[in-house]
Amino acid sequence: MRxxxxxxxxxxxxxxLCGPWPAAAQDVSVPALKAAFLSNFVKFTxxxxxxxxPGRVFTFCVSGDKAVTAALLQGLxxxxxxxxxxxxxxxxxxPLHACQMLYVGGTELRQxxxxxxxxxxxxxxxxxxxxxxAEAGGVAQLRLENGRMxxxxxxxxxxxxxxxxxxxLLRLATIVKDGPE
Numbered sequence: 001m002r003x004x005x006x007x008x009x010x011x012x013x014x015x016x017l018c019g020p021w022p023a024a025a026q027d028v029s030v031p032a033l034k035a036a037f038l039s040n041f042v043k044f045t046x047x048x049x050x051x052x053x054p055g056r057v058f059t060f061c062v063s064g065d066k067a068v069t070a071a072l073l074q075g076l077x078x079x080x081x082x083x084x085x086x087x088x089x090x091x092x093x094x095p096l097h098a099c100q101m102l103y104v105g106g107t108e109l110r111q112x113x114x115x116x117x118x119x120x121x122x123x124x125x126x127x128x129x130x131x132x133x134a135e136a137g138g139v140a141q142l143r144l145e146n147g148r149m150x151x152x153x154x155x156x157x158x159x160x161x162x163x164x165x166x167x168x169l170l171r172l173a174t175i176v177k178d179g180p181e
Contacts, residue, residue: 033149034142035071038103038127041140044166045158047100051123057084061099063092063115064106097122104128109136116157123162135179139163152176 028036038060062069072087090096092107092115102124104112112130116137119126126138134141134154139161141152153173158165 029067029071030144030149031065031067031071032074034068034103034129035075037142037149037151038068038072038101039075041125041127041169042101044169045125046164048123048162051100057086059098059100060085060087061090061096061102062087063090063094063102063104065103068103068105093118096124099124101125101127104130104133104138109133112136112138119161121160121162125161125163126157132179134176137178140173150174154178 042058060072062072066089069087069089076085076087088098090099090102092104092111096102096115096119100123102115102119104115104126105128107130109130109132112128112133113136116126125140126133127140127142128138129142131143132141134152134157137154137157137160139154139157143150143152151173152175153165153170154176155165155170156178
C-alpha cells in the first residue's frame with residue numbers, strides 16, 4: 001500500500017525539528033528536550049533584518065529555570081561552530097529587549113503576562129511551559145502530552161513580535177489565538 005505524500009513530508013519536518021540534538025526520548029531530560037525545541041524554533045523563525053545583522057550573536061534568555069539554562073549551555077558546548085549564540089539569565093523585570101528568544105519558567109501566568117506586556121512590539125520569541133502562556137500572548141508554549149513534548153504557537157503573537165514563522169513549524173504546532181484577559 002502506498003503512503004500518502006504528506007507522511008514523508010511530516011517525517012522530514014520532524015527530523016529537522018529534532019536536529020542534531022539527541023533523538024532517543026528515554027535518554028533526554030525534560031530540560032534538554034525544552035532546550036532542543038528552543039534551538040529548533042530558531043531554525044524555523046525569521047527575525048527582522050536589524051535583529052540578524054552579520055556577526056551578531058543570537059541571544060537566548062532564560063528566566064526562572066536553571067535546568068533549561070544549563071541544557072542550552074550544554075547544547076552550545078556540544079555543537080560548536082553553529083551560529084554564534086549566547087545564553088543569559090534574566091529576571092522578569094530585567095533587560096528583556098536584549099533577548100531574541102526568551103524562555104519564561106518558574107512563575108505563574110500572571111507574572112508571565114507582565115513579561116509579555118513588557119515586550120509588546122519587540123522582536124522577541126517568547127516561550128514557556130506555563131499553562132495558557134500562548135493564549136496570554138506568548139509566541140509558543142511547550143507542554144508534555146502522553147510523555148511527549150508538544151508545542152502550541154500563537155501566530156498573532158509572532159506577528160506582533162515581527163517574527164515570521166516557517167509553514168513547516170506551524171504545521172507541527174497546535175495553533176491558538178489570544179484568549180480573554
